[in-house]
Amino acid sequence: MSKKTEPARPEARLPKGLFDVSAGEIRATEGMLAKIRGVFESYGFEPLGTPAIEYSDALGKFLPDQDRPNEGVFSFKDDDEQWLSLRYDLTAPLARYVAENYQRLPKPFRRYQVGPVWRNEKPGPGRYRQFTQFDADTVGASSAAADAELCMLAADTLEALGVERGQYVVKVNNRKVLDGVLESIDLGGDANVGKRLAVLRAIDKYDRLGEEGVRALLGKGRKDESGDVTKGAGLTEKQANLIVDYVRTVENLRETFGSAPIAAKGIDELEEILKLARAAGYDEKRIVIDSSVVRGLEYYTGPVFEAELTAPIADDKGQPIRLGSVVSGGRYDGLIERFTGEKVPATGISIGVSRLLFGLQRLGKYGESATQGPVVVLVLDRDRIPDYQKMAQALRAANIRAELYLGEGGLKAQMKYADRRGAPCVVIQGGYEKAKGEVQIKDLVLGAKLTALDRDEYLKKQEEAQILVPEAQLVENVRAVLARHKG
């Protein structure tokens, strides 16, 4: 009876697709967010915050027939048996916000927003169940100028983050053109919804699969390297040819498809966006028309855009990585109408912050610069902790990151701790120094450079990295050490 049953212990583990964020990553991300924010602010967008949780039906992911939300969103019921969901993007909450506050808002309403979003999907390479988006949207403007401006914003933002011209491209297309093309191969009408979606998905994969892959998807279907089969759209060869021709070239769009009124409208809009961008100095290396851009199938109604890094990116083993788009967006004129019944034009872009950061780091734009740790005040005499605390406080008062060693270890352990924290130097005051009213300041950065062969020599040299100063001059001497190792 002496042996009690082990208490059931939870396993310390992280749900898949979610990640802890280290100090270095947080610093890198925050630096990046600050730059993005700066650009967005300069365009006049105002910040907005909305909660992570919304009613599922407001997000538009409620399945009325099944009485529960879409599987792709994390959902749960509140006390009133109402379905709530974690937001899966920042656009749906914006639509809700605008609809709810419509009378109060200046129109056009232009806001930016940054925050985590969640998707309950299988995680993959560069694909998580929580990730950060940084959005800018203009609500209440139907003009192509609003769309053009977002493309320019995307370009400016990437450049502000250090992506050079030629290392990125903003690609623009228009859903109306796509609709017109589909119509011109007799895929209009309700009967062809399935086929239309299949064709759009195939077009979207042109980048990755090339002409051959797309052709397979348009026709009978495609088998990938692992042997998995994707069903094709079942188009005739003639239809498929037209689609492939369309995707392959942006020339002669009007001649080929202009007879369809929707397509003509879309082409007008595309040309207008391009004209505005060119007038503002954004050339064809930065903003281009790309017929293969499709984007989300559910709500985009006109122009769609995406930006990608064109510079080659490789993983640790040197294998090239297909990063995908780092900015995406488009016009969604029907999203607010869902709530109000009134048509409100809107257009926006979304930066995939996590993915972009990954890409930037791969391109060497954003090293996780190991930030300098705090100055550590060592504890030699336990009963003199108040004195040590005072020294740490004096350093803080002088705007120097400093901490008292709070562990239990001996001097050696404390040195090791300071080393690991990346401390530039430590402050030491034992009985000898105290007696003379002095402190030792040991320069750890310099000390590390003096690693000699044998112990005696090492210890001797170590002393060179250590200065003895009057206690009253602690702050200025620490500051001198810090200055020595800046940058």
Place this chain on the structure above:
RNA sequence: GCCGCCGUAGCUCAGCUGGUUAGAGCGCUUGACUGUGGAUCAAGAGGUCGGCGAUUCGAAUUCGCCCGGCGGUACCA
């Protein structure tokens, strides 16, 4: 979801066709060592061999199912 590859210590891996108490390097803790990071030396901690079941006298090793990871693919607001 589908297809493929992989699961042995904190990390990287070894363990031949089944055969005593499962190993190495790195890392970690302690000491040699003084009131001082590194190096060296010594000692130590750390493993349900992913889990369950089957075959067998005997399974880390063979087979089945499950779980997890990676990659591809599908879906993707």
